Amino acid sequence: xxxxxxxxxxxxxxxxxxxxxxxxxxxxxxxxxxxxxxxxxxxxxxxxxxxxxxxxxxxxxxxxxxxxxxxxxxxxxxxxxxxxxxxxxxxxxxxxxxxxxxxxxxxxxxxxxxxxxxxxxxxxxxxxxxxxxxxxxxxxxxxxxxxxxxxxxxxxxxxxxxxxxxxxxxxxxxxxxxxxxxxxxxxxxxxxxxxxxxxxxxxxxxxxxxxxxxxxxxxxxxxxxxxxxxxxxxxxxxxxxxxxxxxxxxxxxxxxxxxxxxxxxxxxxxxxxxxxxxxxxxxxxxxxxxxxxxxxxxxxxxxxxxxxxxxxxxxxxxxxxxxxxxxxxxxxxxxxxxxxxxxxxxxxxxxxxxxxxxxxxxxxxxxxxxxxxxxxxxxxxxxxxxxxxxxxxxxxxxxxxxxxxxxxxxxxxxxxxxxxxxxxxxxxxxxxxxxxxxxxxxxxx
Amino acid sequence: xxxxxxxxxxxxxxxxxxxxxxxxxxxxxxxxxxxxxxxxxxxxxxxxxxxxxxxxxxxxxxxxxxxxxxxxxxxxxxxxxxxxxxxxxxxxxxxxxxxxxxxxxxxxxxxxxxxxxxxxxxxxxxxxxxxxxxxxxxxxxxxxxxxxxxxxxxxxxxxxxxxxxxxxxxxxxxxxxxxxxxxxxxxxxxxxxxxxxxxxxxxxxxxxxxxxxxxxxxxxxxxxxxxxxxxxxxxxxxxxxxxxxxxxxxxxxxxxxxxxxxxxxxxxxxxxxxxxxxxxxxxxxxxxxxxxxxxxxxxxxxxxxxxxxxxxxxxxxxxxxxxx
Numbered sequence: 001x002x003x004x005x006x007x008x009x010x011x012x013x014x015x016x017x018x019x020x021x022x023x024x025x026x027x028x029x030x031x032x033x034x035x036x037x038x039x040x041x042x043x044x045x046x047x048x049x050x051x052x053x054x055x056x057x058x059x060x061x062x063x064x065x066x067x068x069x070x071x072x073x074x075x076x077x078x079x080x081x082x083x084x085x086x087x088x089x090x091x092x093x094x095x096x097x098x099x100x101x102x103x104x105x106x107x108x109x110x111x112x113x114x115x116x117x118x119x120x121x122x123x124x125x126x127x128x129x130x131x132x133x134x135x136x137x138x139x140x141x142x143x144x145x146x147x148x149x150x151x152x153x154x155x156x157x158x159x160x161x162x163x164x165x166x167x168x169x170x171x172x173x174x175x176x177x178x179x180x181x182x183x184x185x186x187x188x189x190x191x192x193x194x195x196x197x198x199x200x201x202x203x204x205x206x207x208x209x210x211x212x213x214x215x216x217x218x219x220x221x222x223x224x225x226x227x228x229x230x231x232x233x234x235x236x237x238x239x240x241x242x243x244x245x246x247x248x249x250x251x252x253x254x255x256x257x258x259x260x261x262x263x264x265x266x267x268x269x270x271x272x273x274x275x276x277x278x279x280x281x282x283x284x285x286x287x288x289x290x291x292x293x294x295x296x297x298x299x300x301x302x303x304x305x306x307x308x309x310x311x312x313x314x315x316x317x318x319x320x321x322x323x324x325x326x327x328x329x330x331x332x333x334x335x336x337x338x339x340x341x342x343x344x345x346x347x348x349x350x351x352x353x354x355x356x357x358x359x360x361x362x363x364x365x366x367x368x369x370x371x372x373x374x375x376x377x378x379x380x381x382x383x384x385x386x387x388x389x390x391x392x393x394x395x396x397x398x399x400x401x402x403x404x405x406x407x408x409x410x411x412x413x414x415x416x417x418x419x420x421x422x423x424x425x426x427x428x429x430x431x432x433x434x435x436x437x438x439x440x441x442x443x444x445x
Numbered sequence: 446x447x448x449x450x451x452x453x454x455x456x457x458x459x460x461x462x463x464x465x466x467x468x469x470x471x472x473x474x475x476x477x478x479x480x481x482x483x484x485x486x487x488x489x490x491x492x493x494x495x496x497x498x499x500x501x502x503x504x505x506x507x508x509x510x511x512x513x514x515x516x517x518x519x520x521x522x523x524x525x526x527x528x529x530x531x532x533x534x535x536x537x538x539x540x541x542x543x544x545x546x547x548x549x550x551x552x553x554x555x556x557x558x559x560x561x562x563x564x565x566x567x568x569x570x571x572x573x574x575x576x577x578x579x580x581x582x583x584x585x586x587x588x589x590x591x592x593x594x595x596x597x598x599x600x601x602x603x604x605x606x607x608x609x610x611x612x613x614x615x616x617x618x619x620x621x622x623x624x625x626x627x628x629x630x631x632x633x634x635x636x637x638x639x640x641x642x643x644x645x646x647x648x649x650x651x652x653x654x655x656x657x658x659x660x661x662x663x664x665x666x667x668x669x670x671x672x673x674x675x676x677x678x679x680x681x682x683x684x685x686x687x688x689x690x691x692x693x694x695x696x697x698x699x700x701x702x703x704x705x706x707x708x709x710x711x712x713x714x715x716x717x718x719x720x721x722x723x724x725x726x727x728x729x730x731x732x733x734x735x736x737x738x739x740x741x742x743x744x745x746x747x748x749x750x751x752x753x754x755x756x757x758x759x760x761x762x763x764x765x766x767x768x769x
Contacts, residue, residue, distance in 0.1 A: 127514035269623035
């Protein structure tokens with residue numbers, strides 16, 4: 001769920017140290033969360049401009065990868081064009097971000113505006129870190145038919161809209177162009193047959209003994225999500241109340257992943273990031289990763305010639321795991337109409353710069369921006385060609401953690417060949433169902 | 446302070462005896478019975494705020510379903526504690542596994558971290574050329590943060606693209622050991638990294654202890670005909686007893702609190718087998734915001750550490766007559 005590349009994954013640490021310091025503070029327990037008096041947007045009618053007194057806005061996000069500089073540029077541009085609004089952008093790795101935001105908002109020190117992933121909106125809303133913004137959506141004249149339906153619907157929790165969609169991003173496949181052509185292939189494989197053929201050709205003709213390395217951690221679960229959807233299954237029931245990832249479709253999906261290892265296409269015990277680092281150095285020929293890696297590949301492996309495509313169709317249907325960035329408005333202890341109005345101006349401004357944001361490696365959420373000819377030049381445009389194949393996790397509070405303790409553990413155990421896919425998935429489904437039930441009690445859903 | 450000054454002033458500098466006689470032995474020459482407490486007060490305030498209050502609040506939290514982002518925090522009695530030992534609950538098996546992981550790590554890292562630094566300290570204590578460089582080299586890793594050593598070692602230990610397996614292969618040893626994704630290899634890796642990282646600290650403490658042992662004792666031992674080993678057994682070790690106890694206890698506590706290494710190097714892999722108790726507590730409390738269970742886990746871990754420290758103190762207590 002965390003679409004920033006190496007930075008988030010490599011330096012997992014320290015957050016905990018900081019977090020532990022917060023532990024004591026958190027235990028002190030502020031009496032009432034600031035969100036108790038929910039502010040339903042408010043702030044008068046939105047005119048698209050702000051002409052009140054000078055205000056400063058805090059904007060938090062987790063764009064620590066190749067996407068960060070592009071957001072910074074947009075923010076700087078905004079500040080220049082709006083002398084009475086000063087937006088300060090703070091970037092925290094997503095993983096820490098989702099820990100810090102609820103705590104910061106709770107203690108009344110949260111930012112004004114934030115970015116959040118679609119599959120985290122329900123969680124943040126249930127924790128009342130963010131406020132509903134239905135009126136903002138209508139004031140911004142956002143039309144449902146200008147968005148991918150799943151993206152538009154994904155911003156809604158319990159009948160209220162909590163996010164203004166900014167972009168979508170999905171899993172993709174990357175291939176080393178040299179090795180691909182040495183294997184006699186022009187483009188990345190699109191089907192199971194092409195995938196198998198590409199792998200064996202590259203093995204025999206390009207001399208890469210193990211062309212495709214199967215990760216055991218990130219983004220292994222994203223591969224699994226994509227495959228189970230391709231196979232006609234789903235990780236969770238439609239209402240998000242039960243785990244269904246141990247269905248026969250899920251077992252077949254995970255079995256395909258494990259088979260790549262057993263067949264020797266992938267080495268065993270691929271540790272975190274290894275498959276991606278090996279791709280950058282040409283040790284393997286192809287890898288599945290998010291489209292957000294585009295800028296990382298460009299900057300950290302400038303000599304590598306690569307091409308990307310949508311994830312190949314291994315099973316019956318086209319499907320790929322996707323997620324989206326949204327703008328959110330944080331709950332405030334003391335609502336300030338000027339700040340609220342300025343925040344709306346800011347969100348509207350960036351939202352309209354959808355096409356420029358595509359430079360960060362993202363796919364614009366607006367159909368109009370996606371169909372714009374300028375987007376067709378982006379490397380990720382090949383992935384965006386078939387947005388109907390984009391699948392999203394259900395908007396259930398706490399779903400991220402259920403995935404982490406459930407699916408991710410099962411995928412890791414199976415790909416490390418510790419458990420067979422069915423046992424691993426069955427065990428994890430038991431854990432996931434308990435967690436889902438716990439969450440329902442906790443969040444009252 | 447003002448009461449102290451007042452006492453001194455009223456009794457005068459010359460004649461203190463009447464005060465003593467009047468109040469008996471329990472009253473100090475310089476003030477009333479509250480004086481020691483007044484001196485203790487600044488520390489007591491810190492202690493109460495940062496140690497006592499968190500313990501009491503933590504205990505209170507551990508008795509509730511406590512998610513601090515949600516206003517409803519229902520009373521749960523001992524439910525959180527029961528869950529930890531219930532193999533059917535969501536947290537039970539994971540908690541027990543994490544305690545086991547901490548146990549394994551502590552069991553194997555403590556003896557190494559007690560013995561190896563002692564050997565290093567004995568070497569460092571000897572007189573030879575380049576001794577300061579030698580001391581610096583051993584202490585150097587300790588200066589680095591856990592994030593730095595973890596990233597460094599992750600690249601060395603990676604079983605597919607790492608240096609270690611490459612070198613092992615070059616000298617004809619197996620080159621496919623999964624140092625970060627399989628056990629027991631991951632434990633060797635984590636314990637090895639930790640010993641390399643922290644042995645300098647223990648060595649410096651030992652070194653200070655060694656330098657406190659009077660040289661006369663060694664001389665006397667030599668005159669009595671003691672060899673090197675006998676000097677070590679009968680002079681060095683007894684001389685180091687207080688230092689040794691300190692080292693053992695802080696090493697146990699530090700090992701039981703291991704978090705960064707497994708969080709960063711193995712990510713708890715494979716399948717949470719190297720996820721330590723602190724790692725799991727942090728995940729439960731700070732990632733899932735389940736403060737109630739996290740607090741309950743902390744109390745269980747603390748209890749274990751208290752018992753363990755007690756046992757160590759018992760083992761190191763002065764045996765009457767036996768050693769003297």
